[in-house]
Amino acid sequence: GAGVSQSPSNKVTEKGKDVELRCDPISGHTALYWYRQSLGQGLEFLIYFQGNSAPDKSGLPSDRFSAERTGGSVSTLTIQRTQQEDSAVYLCASSEQHRGSYEQYFGPGTRLTVT
Amino acid sequence: GQNIDQPTEMTATEGAIVQINCTYQTSGFNGLFWYQQHAGEAPTFLSYNVLDGLEEKGRFSSFLSRSKGYSYLLLKELQMKDSASYLCAVREASTLTFGKGTMLLVSP
Numbered sequence: 001g002a003g004v005s006q007s008p009s010n011k012v013t014e015k016g017k018d019v020e021l022r023c024d025p026i027s028g029h030t031a032l033y034w035y036r037q038s039l040g041q042g043l044e045f046l047i048y049f050q051g052n053s054a055p056d057k058s059g060l061p062s063d064r065f066s067a068e069r070t071g072g073s074v075s076t077l078t079i080q081r082t083q084q085e086d087s088a089v090y091l092c093a094s095s096e097q098h099r100g101s102y103e104q105y106f107g108p109g110t111r112l113t114v115t
Numbered sequence: 116g117q118n119i120d121q122p123t124e125m126t127a128t129e130g131a132i133v134q135i136n137c138t139y140q141t142s143g144f145n146g147l148f149w150y151q152q153h154a155g156e157a158p159t160f161l162s163y164n165v166l167d168g169l170e171e172k173g174r175f176s177s178f179l180s181r182s183k184g185y186s187y188l189l190l191k192e193l194q195m196k197d198s199a200s201y202l203c204a205v206r207e208a209s210t211l212t213f214g215k216g217t218m219l220l221v222s223p
Contacts, residue, residue, distance in 0.1 A: 004157075031209070033210070033211075035213075040215075041215060042119075042202065042213040042214055042215035042216055043158070043202065043204075043211075043213040044213075045210050045211065045212065045213075048209060048210050050209060056209065056210065059210075091157060091158075103148065103160040103163065104160070104211065105160075106157035106158050106159070107157060108156070108157050109157060
């Protein structure tokens with residue numbers, strides 16, 4: 001079956017512009033996560049959605065970052081007024097459950113470059 | 116605070132055995148995951164430990180000691196394709212906290 005998909009695969013934007021990154025999770029997965037990975041760094045948790053519950057936004061680095069998940073499926077991560085330090089690979093993951101041994105399946109990521 | 120430590124880089128020879136260590140200090144613990152990430156690709160799941168002991172899966176094994184806050188990933192019969200970054204991650208409640216990863220280079 002289809003895995004997690006993300007679009008675009010690459011995005012180059014000018015400093016100060018807004019960007020939207022999209023994630024299509026695996027069908028039926030109730031949990032969805034956003035991470036970012038900078039060069040030489042580990043995965044940094046950004047935000048987590050579980051079903052209809054309020055999202056866990058504790059990892060968002062600033063109020064320029066926001067995310068939505070519509071209909072319990074597709075998610076969009078929005079970065080407003082982008083800065084050069086926002087340049088990173090943004091990874092989305094989904095899982096069947098949010099606890100226990102349920103593994104997270106990752107998408108291929110969106111490489112964001114802010115010039 | 117949360118702290119997950121792994122060596123930055125390791126090298127090994129094809130056919131050998133390598134052990135990648137991970138130590139963690141987290142406010143909660145609901146399991147430890149190991150992921151493999153090839154350059155330019157998404158991480159893929161390798162193993163999950165929630166109880167102390169060794170979990171074996173083919174050439175890969177993972178060990179956990181909760182009292183010591185310690186895990187290791189053991190790779191046997193190394194192959195060139197095992198050259199990748201190996202990420203240790205701890206589940207606290209619902210989310211995963213990742214280490215920075217260990218870059219493993221397998222040489223002929």
